[in-house]
Every structure is written in structure tokens, then in C-alpha cells.
Amino acid sequence: MVKSTTKDAQDLFRSLRSAYVATPTNLKLIDMYVCFAVFTALIQVAYMALVGSFPFNSFLSGVLSCIGTAVLAVCLRIQVNKENKEFKDLAPERAFADFVLCNIVLHLIIINFLG
Amino acid sequence: MMAGSGLRFLVLILVVAICGAASVFQPISDSHRSAAVDVFVPVDGSYKSLEEAYEALKTLELLGIDKKSDLSSATCENVVKVLGSSSSTLKDAFYALSVNGILKCKTGEAVLKDIVSQLQAGVKGAKSLLDFYYSVRGLVLVKEQFSGTDLSLGDAEAIFRSIKTLSQTDGRWRYSSNNAESSTFAAGLAFETLAGVISLAPSEIDQSLIQTLKTGIQKLFDSIQKYDDGTFYFDEKSVDATQGPISTTASVIRGLTSFAASESSELNLPGDKIVGLAKFLLGVGIPGDAKDFFNQIDALACLEDNRFSVPLILSLPSTVISLTKKEPLKVKVSTVLGSKAPALSVKLAQALSSRSKDSSVINSQELKFDADSATYFLDSFPKNFDVGKYTFVFEIMLDDSANEKVYITEAQTKVPIAATGVISIENAEIAVLDSDIGSVESQKKLDLTKDGAVSLLANHLQKLRLSFQLTTPLGHVFKPHQAFFKLKHESQVEHIFLVKTSAKKSELVLDFLGLVEKLYYLSGKYEIQLTIGDSSMENSLLSNIGHIELDLPERPEKAPRPPVQSTEPYSRYGPKAEISHIFRIPEKLPAKQLSLVFLGLIVLPFIGFLIGLMRLGVNIKSFPSSAGSAIPALLFHGGIAAVLLLYVLFWWKLDLFTTLKGVSLLGVFLLFVGHRTLSQLAAASNKLKSA
Numbered sequence: 001m002v003k004s005t006t007k008d009a010q011d012l013f014r015s016l017r018s019a020y021v022a023t024p025t026n027l028k029l030i031d032m033y034v035c036f037a038v039f040t041a042l043i044q045v046a047y048m049a050l051v052g053s054f055p056f057n058s059f060l061s062g063v064l065s066c067i068g069t070a071v072l073a074v075c076l077r078i079q080v081n082k083e084n085k086e087f088k089d090l091a092p093e094r095a096f097a098d099f100v101l102c103n104i105v106l107h108l109i110i111i112n113f114l115g
Numbered sequence: 116m117m118a119g120s121g122l123r124f125l126v127l128i129l130v131v132a133i134c135g136a137a138s139v140f141q142p143i144s145d146s147h148r149s150a151a152v153d154v155f156v157p158v159d160g161s162y163k164s165l166e167e168a169y170e171a172l173k174t175l176e177l178l179g180i181d182k183k184s185d186l187s188s189a190t191c192e193n194v195v196k197v198l199g200s201s202s203s204t205l206k207d208a209f210y211a212l213s214v215n216g217i218l219k220c221k222t223g224e225a226v227l228k229d230i231v232s233q234l235q236a237g238v239k240g241a242k243s244l245l246d247f248y249y250s251v252r253g254l255v256l257v258k259e260q261f262s263g264t265d266l267s268l269g270d271a272e273a274i275f276r277s278i279k280t281l282s283q284t285d286g287r288w289r290y291s292s293n294n295a296e297s298s299t300f301a302a303g304l305a306f307e308t309l310a311g312v313i314s315l316a317p318s319e320i321d322q323s324l325i326q327t328l329k330t331g332i333q334k335l336f337d338s339i340q341k342y343d344d345g346t347f348y349f350d351e352k353s354v355d356a357t358q359g360p361i362s363t364t365a366s367v368i369r370g371l372t373s374f375a376a377s378e379s380s381e382l383n384l385p386g387d388k389i390v391g392l393a394k395f396l397l398g399v400g401i402p403g404d405a406k407d408f409f410n411q412i413d414a415l416a417c418l419e420d421n422r423f424s425v426p427l428i429l430s431l432p433s434t435v436i437s438l439t440k441k442e443p444l445k446v447k448v449s450t451v452l453g454s455k456a457p458a459l460s461v462k463l464a465q466a467l468s469s470r471s472k473d474s475s476v477i478n479s480q481e482l483k484f485d486a487d488s489a490t491y492f493l494d495s496f497p498k499n500f501d502v503g504k505y506t507f508v509f510e511i512m513l514d515d516s517a518n519e520k521v522y523i524t525e526a527q528t529k530v531p532i533a534a535t536g537v538i539s540i541e542n543a544e545i546a547v548l549d550s551d552i553g554s555v556e557s558q559k560k561l562d563l564t565k566d567g568a569v570s571l572l573a574n575h576l577q578k579l580r581l582s583f584q585l586t587t588p589l590g591h592v593f594k595p596h597q598a599f600f601k602l603k604h605e606s607q608v609e610h611i612f613l614v615k616t617s618a619k620k621s622e623l624v625l626d627f628l629g630l631v632e633k634l635y636y637l638s639g640k641y642e643i644q645l646t647i648g649d650s651s652m653e654n655s656l657l658s659n660i661g662h663i664e665l666d667l668p669e670r671p672e673k674a675p676r677p678p679v680q681s682t683e684p685y686s687r688y689g690p691k692a693e694i695s696h697i698f699r700i701p702e703k704l705p706a707k708q709l710s711l712v713f714l715g716l717i718v719l720p721f722i723g724f725l726i727g728l729m730r731l732g733v734n735i736k737s738f739p740s741s742a743g744s745a746i747p748a749l750l751f752h753g754g755i756a757a758v759l760l761l762y763v764l765f766w767w768k769l770d771l772f773t774t775l776k777g778v779s780l781l782g783v784f785l786l787f788v789g790h791r792t793l794s795q796l797a798a799a800s801n802k803l804k805s806a
Binding site: 033037 | 702703704705709710713716717719720721723724727728731732733755758759762765766771774775778782785789790793794796797
């Protein structure tokens with residue numbers, strides 16, 4: 001029984017991996033950007049866990065900057081993905097422009113809150 | 116002719132209304148002279164500059180102090196050096212000639228010719244007021260000191276006109292045609308310079324020019340400033356001027372004096388303002404600064420001897436009249452530098468008492484003159500002249516003899532006078548009364564002129580009454596400034612009470628029932644002391660009357676304790692306890708190395724991202740190549756980079772509002788550029804799709 005579970009898991013991983021390879025490059029790029037942002041946030045949380053949250057506003061600012069930009073990147077991925085029927089009529093350039101604008105506003109607030 | 120000159124030299128009483136506070140101004144006296152020696156004689160025998168040397172020597176000369184012999188050799192050397200050098204500035208040459216006028220150093224003929232040619236060249240090439248001032252006044256000094264030298268000023272009227280261009284409509288002058296700032300100090304310099312031009316001119320200067328100058332002087336007097344005590348002064352308009360009121364006033368007075376001396380027609384200046392200027396300069400007292408001292412004495416010397424009007428000052432050596440000593444009240448009238456006044460008479464017009472301001476005690480009393488001491492005195496006072504404070508109003512009337520100069524005085528000089536006398540103390544008694552009935556338990560008569568040994572007993576249900584009568588020499592009731600009654604306990608605790616004076620007598624009633632808490636419930640022996648004092652009272656007293664045994668109830672628990680009396684009476688002026696402030700404990704920060712390690716760790720995901728990008732084979736092949744599309748694309752990326760840079764600056768230095776301004780500007784720019792780029796990209800991809 002255990003063997004079949006591990007085999008199922010391995011099969012699952014293999015199928016996911018093969019499917020993922022097929023995704024277009026620009027989507028993979030966005031996925032990597034999201035991973036980068038999330039990892040940066042995790043490192044900041046680990047630092048805070050270690051030394052305490054004294055300038056709490058700075059910690060929040062840093063973490064929320066990473067999380068925020070990750071969320072915006074996910075939105076961008078949704079809008080740019082050609083397989084997504086909902087956003088068929090939306091030009092990917094327009095989505096990218098929205099992404100840039102939202103990031104600019106986010107980072108202004110982040111820098112103000114950073115202190 | 117006689118009538119004309121009589122009219123000219125006839126001295127009129129210039130009726131001038133000066134209302135304001137009463138005050139006394141003293142002319143220059145020996146205290147000024149001794150202070151001048153301290154201020155102006157340098158310790159090491161030499162002056163720092165010729166300007167300082169001139170100011171010091173002129174002041175000492177005007178005050179009549181002869182200290183020249185010690186300093187003359189070093190200063191004369193300096194003077195000869197400056198006059199002989201061809202590279203000395205106009206300012207140095209001017210001050211060298213000024214010092215030479217006082218010390219009379221020996222200079223040669225050749226030096227004289229060089230200096231004259233240098234000054235004449237200075238006049239020709241003068242660009243600012245100061246250049247004109249130094250060169251023209253230098254030539255005037257050469258003319259005064261070396262007779263027979265040929266000094267031609269060339270076209271005097273042209274020089275007059277070119278100096279006149281610097282004048283302004285409000286009476287002030289500018290220093291040069293480039294500098295728009297006007298200055299009252301510069302006005303004084305301009306008057307002196309123009310006076311020099313008039314005196315050096317070979318022929319008469321056009322009268323219309325001189326008339327415009329006189330109009331300008333009248334305008335300048337309109338801008339004069341005043342204080343409440345009737346003093347007038349000139350000051351600069353701007354706050355950060357280099358010249359203060361003393362130097363500005365002195366400069367204007369010097370200018371007016373030399374202008375009035377240089378030309379033959381009359382210069383009419385408002386008399387009250389001249390007296391006010393004299394009072395201002397005298398009111399300075401003894402200045403501590405050498406420049407202020409020089410300006411004060413120089414200006415007063417100009418006022419002492421000028422052609423418009425010479426002010427006379429009324430002063431009193433003592434403003435206190437003692438009714439017991441019966442000494443006369445002395446009044447002196449002199450010029451500002453303390454010289455003798457011409458023949459005149461002084462009248463005491465009114466003596467207004469501080470108590471009844473409308474009626475005058477003395478009316479129109481003429482003062483007698485003592486020729487030996489040159490003072491006027493009043494030796495008889497009316498019978499109703501009581502002790503107290505008065506304001507004496509003096510009037511000066513100049514005799515109608517032919518005086519060479521025009522003298523001027525204040526119409527009325529108000530002087531505060533204090534009359535003192537012996538106040539008699541009568542019916543002084545102290546009594547202990549029963550509170551309810553008011554009947555006298557024990558009563559003692561007091562002689563307040565000497566210490567007594569009165570002994571009284573009282574308990575908290577009784578009252579203490581002190582009463583006395585103060586009368587002036589004329590029999591009026593006297594209300595003293597200070598009437599204090601002090602009770603001092605054996606433990607050194609003191610209490611002071613005020614004795615009130617009513618229309619008939621002075622009385623103090625202490626009700627011990629109400630005072631029990633104030634006295635801290637301390638029973639025992641209290642020393643009694645009475646103080647009576649006043650500025651009009653010649654026999655103010657402090658008398659120890661005796662002592663009183665007070666029997667007060669026990670102190671309850673909550674009553675305040677008497678303050679601890681320190682043995683040292685001055686210990687309250689010693690250092691106080693140190694205050695320790697409690698500050699917020701700063702938060703514990705992590706170790707620097709740990710923070711740096713995590714800084715490195717943060718960079719890792721970014722490096723991972725870049726490696727991932729490379730592995731993916733990401734490229735910028737679809738970056739537009741043609742110039743028309745490359746530029747907006749570059750600008751777009753540049754704009755985003757600029758926004759990020761602005762954020763970094765925001766974090767480092769700027770504030771939110773500046774950043775918002777910058778972001779909005781860049782945002783608008785980015786909007787246009789981004790729209791351009793992205794629409795081009797979209798068009799390109801559409802073309803690709805359709806193709």
C-alpha cells in the first residue's frame with residue numbers, strides 16, 4: 001500500500017513536472033519572480049523571529065512589500081495566461097502596465113512606512 | 116543795520132511745547148574726562164590705526180585733556196609715513212591729515228605737493244560718496260593746516276552736482292550710484308563733503324543748488340525719531356545697519372555744522388529738535404565704546420559752537436530738598452560741554468505736588484544768581500511746602516543783550532524733586548485686648564525712637580493692637596511706604612504684618628484666634644520689632660519694642676509644621692539637590708554581524724532569480740530596434756528606474772510631499788511613454804499574430 005502511495009506521488013510529480021515544462025517562458029519568468037519575492041519575505045520573517053520585532057513598522061514594510069509584489073505578479077500571470085478564457089480580450093501589455101503602476105504605488109507606500 | 120543785526124542776534128524765547136516725562140540731563144563733567152583717559156590712552160603707547168588715533172586725540176582735545184606728549188612721536192611717524200607714501204589710500208591720507216591737524220607733525224613741502232595732487236586726482240576719479248568725502252575733506256584740511264597752498268578744485272559746481280545725484284527724496288543719501296540702499300549716516304557725510312566743496316570753490320556756487328540741499332535737510336529732519344522724555348535722535352531705517360543711533364546722529368550733526376559754517380545764508384533748523392538732539396547725546400552718559408565716546412563728544416562740540424543754534428542745558432547737582440537742613444536748591448545752566456552760559460534768568464514756574472497734580476505749591480518764583488559758583492538758587496520755600504514728591508517746572512529767559520550766537524533752551528524743563536523732612540511720631544501705644552468685649556487688658560505707651568523692653572502676655576483668645584500717628588512738619592497725616600510689624604519666635608520663626616494707615620492714624624490689630632494656624636501653634640516668647648520707613652522721611656526707624664508671651668493651644672495632627680530654620684541664613688542660596696532625569700531605555704538592537712549576515716542572505720533569492728532567468732534562456736530579443744520605437748522603450752525603462760531612484764532618495768532624505776510631487780511628474784511622463792511603447796509592442800505582436 002505504501003509502495004503504491006509513493007509510486008503515485010512520484011507519478012504525480014512527474015506529470016506535474018512535464019506539464020510545467022510546457023508552460024510558456026513568460027509565465028515561468030513570472031513564477032520565478034513570485035518565488036524570489038516569497039523567499040525574500042521568508043528570510044525577513046526568520047530574521048524577525050531571531051532578533052525581535054523592534055522597528056515593527058520596518059518589518060511590516062519589508063514583508064508586505066515582498067508579499068504585495070508577489071500578489072501583483074500573480075495577478076499579472078493570471079491576466080497574461082493565454083489559456084485563461086476570462087481575460088481573452090485583455091492585451092498583455094495592458095496587464096503589464098497595470099502591474100507597473102500598482103508596483104509604483106505599492107513601493108511608495110512601503111518606502112513611506114519603512115521609516 | 117543795527118536793527119538787522121539786532122533782529123539777527125536778538126535772542127527770542129522759542130516757545131516749544133515739550134510734553135513728556137520729567138528727567139534731568141547733566142552736561143559733560145569731570146567724570147567724563149577721567150573716563151576718557153581710561154578709554155582713549157592706549158596701554159602700549161600706540162594706536163592701532165590712524166582712524167582710532169584721530170578719534171582718540173580729537174576727543175582728548177575737545178575735553179581739554181593734554182596727553183599728547185606721550186603718544187605724539189609714534190603717531191607722528193605713522194602720519195609722515197602715510198603722507199609720504201604714494202600708495203596710501205584716500206582714507207588713510209584723510210585720517211593722517213586729521214591727526215596732523217591735532218598733533219602738528221613736521222611734514223616737508225614735497226610731501227605736501229604729492230598729497231594735494233593725490234587728493235585732487237581722488238576728487239576727479241571719485242565714484243562713491245566715501246571717495247568724495249575723503250578727498251574733498253582732505254583738501255579742506257590741507258587748506259586749514261598749510262596756508263598759501265594752491266588748491267584748485269576745478270569745476271566745483273560739476274563736483275557739487277555729481278555728489279548731489281546721490282541724494283534721495285526722503286532726505287537720506289546713497290553711498291554710490293550702484294547701491295540702492297539709502298542711509299542717514301551717509302547724509303551726514305554728504306553734508307560735510309558739500310560744505311567742503313563750497314568752501315574750496317573759487318567762485319559762488321549756484322544758490323538754487325544750495326536751496327535744494329536745504330530742502331533736503333528739512334526732509335531729513337522729518338524722519339527724526341524721538342523718545343518720550345523729549346530726546347530726539349537720527350537712526351538708520353534698516354535693522355541690520357552698521358551704524359547705530361549715536362554714530363548716525365553724530366554724523367548728521369557734524370554735517371549740518373560744517374554746512375552752516377561754509378555758506379553765508381541762514382540755515383534754519385527746528386530749535387526743539389536741536390535741544391532734543393543735545394539731550395539725547397547727554398543722556399547716553401559715559402559710553403564704554405571708544406567710537407561712541409568720540410561720536411558723543413564730537414557731536415556735542417559741534418552743538419556747542421555752531422551757526423544755527425547753541426543749546427543750553429539746565430541741570431541740578433542735587434534733586435533733594437531737605438526741610439530740616441534748610442539748604443537752598445541749586446540749579447546750573449550751561450552749554451552741553453559744561454561751558455558758561457550767557458546772561459539769563461531762571462524762574463521756577465510751578466511746583467506740582469504728586470498728591471495734588473492740578474494746583475501748584477510755588478508759582479513764578481525767580482531764582483537768585485550766585486556769580487562765584489555760576490549757579491542759580493532758591494532758598495526760600497513757602498510755608499505750605501510739605502514733604503513728598505514734586506515736579507518742579509523751570510523756565511529759562513535769556514537776556515536781550517547782543518549775543519554772538521543764537522542760544523536755545525527748552526521752554527519748560529520738568530525736574531522730579533523730593534522734599535524730605537523729620538516725621539514726628541506721636542501716641543504710639545501697644546495693647547492687649549479681650550476678643551469678645553474689646554476691653555483693654557494691658558496697655559503700654561511706646562517711645563519708638565529708642566528700643567524698649569515692653570513685656571506683654573496674651574493667649575489665643577485675645578487681640579494685640581498697635582497704633583501710632585505720623586505727622587509731617589506741617590501737621591498733615593503721613594502715610595509711610597513701609598510700616599512692618601515683625602514677630603519672631605524663640606525658634607527663629609518670623610512673621611511679618613503690615614501696619615495700615617488710615618486718614619487719622621496707623622493701626623494694626625492682630626486677632627490671635629485667626630492667626631493660630633499661621634503661627635504654627637508655637638507658644639512661647641515672641642520678640643516684637645517695628646520698622647517704619649519712607650523716602651521722604653529723614654528719621655526712618657527700626658525699633659525693638661519688646662516681647663510678648665503667647666499662649667496658643669496644642670498643635671493638632673494635621674497642622675503644618677513650622678519650616679526648619681537653617682542656622683546659616685544664606686543656605687537657601689546654596690546649591691540645590693541634583694535632578695536625575697529618567698529617559699526611555701533604548702531598545703535592545705541585535706548584533707551588527709548578525710544583521711550583516713542577514714543582509715547577505717536577503718541578496719541570495721535575488722541571485723537565485725537571476726540564475727533562474729539565465730537558465731530559462733530569457734532574452735531581450737524583442738526589444739524594438741528601430742529608433743522610433745527604441746527611444747520610447749528606453750525612456751519607459753529609464754522612467755521606471757528614475758521612480759525607483761526617487762524612492763531611494765525619499766527614504767534617505769526627502770519628505771513625502773516632495774516625493775509625491777516627483778512621483779506625480781514622473782508618473783505623467785511614464786504614462787505617455789509607457790502607453791507609446793506598449794501600444795507599439797501590442798501592434799507588433801498583433802502583426803505577428805495576423806501574419
